[in-house]
Amino acid sequence: MEEPIIEVKNLTKTFNDLTAVDDVSFSVKEGEVFGFLGPNGAGKTTTIKMLTTLLKPTAGAAKIAGFDVISQKDQVRKSIGLVFQDQTLDENLTAYENLDFHGALYGMDRAKRRERISQVLQMVELASRAKDIVKTFSGGMRRRLEIARGLMHFPKVLFLDEPTLGLDPQTRAHIWNYILEMQQKERTTIFLTTHYMDEAENANQIAIIDKGKIIALGTPLDLKKDVGGDVINLKTENNQNAARELAEFFGITNTRETDGLLHFEVKDGSRFVPELIKKLTVHVEEVNVHGPTLDDVFLAKTGRALRDEEISQTESWRERHRLRSRRN
Amino acid sequence: MRKNWEAIRIIWLRELLRFWRDRSRIAGFFIQPLVFLFIFGAGIASSIGRAQVTGFNYMQFIYPGVIGMTVMITAIFSGISIVWDREFGFLREILVAPIPRWTIVLGKALGGATVATIQGTILFLLSPFLGFGFDILLLLKLIPLMLLLSFSVTSFGILVASRMTSQQGFQFIVQALIFPMIFLSGAIFPLTNPPLWMKVIATIDPVTYGVDAFRQILLKGRVAPAIFSELILHNLAYDILLVAIFGLVILVFATYSFSQTEA
Numbered sequence: 001m002e003e004p005i006i007e008v009k010n011l012t013k014t015f016n017d018l019t020a021v022d023d024v025s026f027s028v029k030e031g032e033v034f035g036f037l038g039p040n041g042a043g044k045t046t047t048i049k050m051l052t053t054l055l056k057p058t059a060g061a062a063k064i065a066g067f068d069v070i071s072q073k074d075q076v077r078k079s080i081g082l083v084f085q086d087q088t089l090d091e092n093l094t095a096y097e098n099l100d101f102h103g104a105l106y107g108m109d110r111a112k113r114r115e116r117i118s119q120v121l122q123m124v125e126l127a128s129r130a131k132d133i134v135k136t137f138s139g140g141m142r143r144r145l146e147i148a149r150g151l152m153h154f155p156k157v158l159f160l161d162e163p164t165l166g167l168d169p170q171t172r173a174h175i176w177n178y179i180l181e182m183q184q185k186e187r188t189t190i191f192l193t194t195h196y197m198d199e200a201e202n203a204n205q206i207a208i209i210d211k212g213k214i215i216a217l218g219t220p221l222d223l224k225k226d227v228g229g230d231v232i233n234l235k236t237e238n239n240q241n242a243a244r245e246l247a248e249f250f251g252i253t254n255t256r257e258t259d260g261l262l263h264f265e266v267k268d269g270s271r272f273v274p275e276l277i278k279k280l281t282v283h284v285e286e287v288n289v290h291g292p293t294l295d296d297v298f299l300a301k302t303g304r305a306l307r308d309e310e311i312s313q314t315e316s317w318r319e320r321h322r323l324r325s326r327r328n
Numbered sequence: 329m330r331k332n333w334e335a336i337r338i339i340w341l342r343e344l345l346r347f348w349r350d351r352s353r354i355a356g357f358f359i360q361p362l363v364f365l366f367i368f369g370a371g372i373a374s375s376i377g378r379a380q381v382t383g384f385n386y387m388q389f390i391y392p393g394v395i396g397m398t399v400m401i402t403a404i405f406s407g408i409s410i411v412w413d414r415e416f417g418f419l420r421e422i423l424v425a426p427i428p429r430w431t432i433v434l435g436k437a438l439g440g441a442t443v444a445t446i447q448g449t450i451l452f453l454l455s456p457f458l459g460f461g462f463d464i465l466l467l468l469k470l471i472p473l474m475l476l477l478s479f480s481v482t483s484f485g486i487l488v489a490s491r492m493t494s495q496q497g498f499q500f501i502v503q504a505l506i507f508p509m510i511f512l513s514g515a516i517f518p519l520t521n522p523p524l525w526m527k528v529i530a531t532i533d534p535v536t537y538g539v540d541a542f543r544q545i546l547l548k549g550r551v552a553p554a555i556f557s558e559l560i561l562h563n564l565a566y567d568i569l570l571v572a573i574f575g576l577v578i579l580v581f582a583t584y585s586f587s588q589t590e591a
Contacts, residue, residue, distance in 0.1 A: 052424065053424075054424065074426045075426075077424060077425065077426040078426045082424055084417070084420060086417050087416075087417055088417040088418055088420050088421040089418065089421075090342070090346075090416075090418050090421075091416070092345075092346050092349050092350070093342065093345060093346075093349075097342075097345065100338070101338050101342055102421070102425075104334050104335060104337070104338035105335050105338065105422065105425035105426075105427055106425060106426065107331035107334065107335075107426070109334075133349075149421075
């Protein structure tokens with residue numbers, strides 16, 4: 001069997017009495033897009049920091065491209081590209097100069113750098129802006145440039161920490177196109193974190209992490225299959241009574257309530273709804289049926305929805321970014 | 329090894345590029361030494377200079393001092409680029425690269441030293457107007473000395489910056505260090521008979537030796553030997569040796585301190 005490009009065994013990180021990452025194990029095959037999914041504070045960034053040698057694990061081990069992240073830091077660093085959550089470009093240099101600087105730090109000679117810069121800039125469609133100072137770039141362009149820079153030295157694995165955070169939906173979709181394109185063109189293995197469930201659908205494999213623990217691991221399809229059929233969201237005048245009746249009439253006991261909505265799964269949603277409305281004595285105000293999404297997977301595993309946390313995180317990030325750009 | 333030099337070269341080059349792009353710094357770069365020269369030269373010279381020593385004017389005394397002072401201030405403040413990089417996140421890009429930490433410190437120190445030396449050179453170009461004539465040989469002797477002094481002082485700035493997280497904090501500390509380092513170095517007034525405490529500080533202050541070296545080169549043969557020997561503290565080789573030792577020791581400390589920082 002082919003050796004996995006990322007191999008993580010019982011990785012743990014504690015800060016004083018807080019366990020940020022708790023006994024995490026998984027492996028990633030070469031050429032895959034691996035999505036690390038979870039709410040704010042789940043331990044995603046801490047895991048990335050350990051895998052990229054920026055943080056020493058408290059316990060456990062990890063190997064990237066066959067190199068140990070604790071004892072072979074330099075080899076690991078040579079094998080990976082890294083795009084941080086916060087911007088790490090030099091705004092006073094041009095796009096070209098940022099990439100050239102990076103290439104030189106990674107030991108590429110000048111001719112190779114020049115050739116590679118035009119390649120990666122083309123990939124993220126910034127070739128025409130090569131000679132422009134980064135200060136004049138929009139948020140989306142900066143993120144693209146950072147992705148291009150992460151690819152500059154032909155890394156085996158590219159780590160992206162929340163690559164689409166704080167970007168508008170259209171730009172997010174673009175970023176994903178680039179990510180999937182480079183996976184195909186260069187066979188780069190991609191490890192990314194996100195808290196956008198819909199984006200994680202693009203990944204080949206997903207690990208869902210919550211409170212430092214991996215609670216689900218598999219392809220998006222398998223994870224959704226595990227939820228079991230279609231998801232029904234129901235709003236009634238009295239959800240408590242509705243839940244009781246669901247158990248009584250249909251034998252459905254795994255109902256969960258968030259934001260005034262009851263959620264549960266049934267095999268065939270569209271045939272179930274007419275039955276439901278006929279039998280319930282409680283007045284139904286809203287009902288909708290959809291195939292399971294990764295949101296539902298998270299909800300089924302944790303009993304919590306991801307959306308509220310998502311909003312507050314994006315807000316706080318915007319706030320931070322605003323403060324930062326005001327300082328410039 | 330070749331890869332390490334390429335990393336040092338690109339870090340050095342970035343320091344120069346950033347300097348060149350920063351308009352306000354360039355403006356200050358030209359104005360600052362002129363202000364010093366005017367204030368000290370015209371102001372102090374007219375009140376004390378001429379009255380005390382004959383056969384020599386204060387401007388000749390202060391000119392090497394102002395060169396030393398200018399080079400030193402630019403050099404020590406260039407350490408701020410590390411704090412700046414840390415504040416704006418760019419330091420992480422450098423710290424995760426597969427290069428040893430000493431290459432980062434060396435690249436930054438050489439960058440600061442180059443900028444400071446260019447500034448000192450510009451100041452030297454004023455020498456014809458101050459009665460020194462223009463002597464390209466003098467400049468060729470002065471440049472390596474300016475590089476040496478500014479390299480040592482930049483390393484000191486990097487040492488201060490290595491753990492700092494805010495520009496204000498760095499500026500505060502550097503301001504507090506700059507004044508004693510300049511005033512007690514003999515740049516502005518001669519250290520012929522200083523009180524003991526002042527002598528102690530002057531002895532450990534690298535600027536003392538840098539200014540002393542500049543002064544020897546600029547004044548040799550231009551003032552009477554009696555005055556020359558009174559103004560000069562040590563011989564030139566001794567000055568150079570001490571600045572170099574100071575620079576190396578500080579560079580080692582700065583590298584050590586900087587290596588302890590997390591990305």
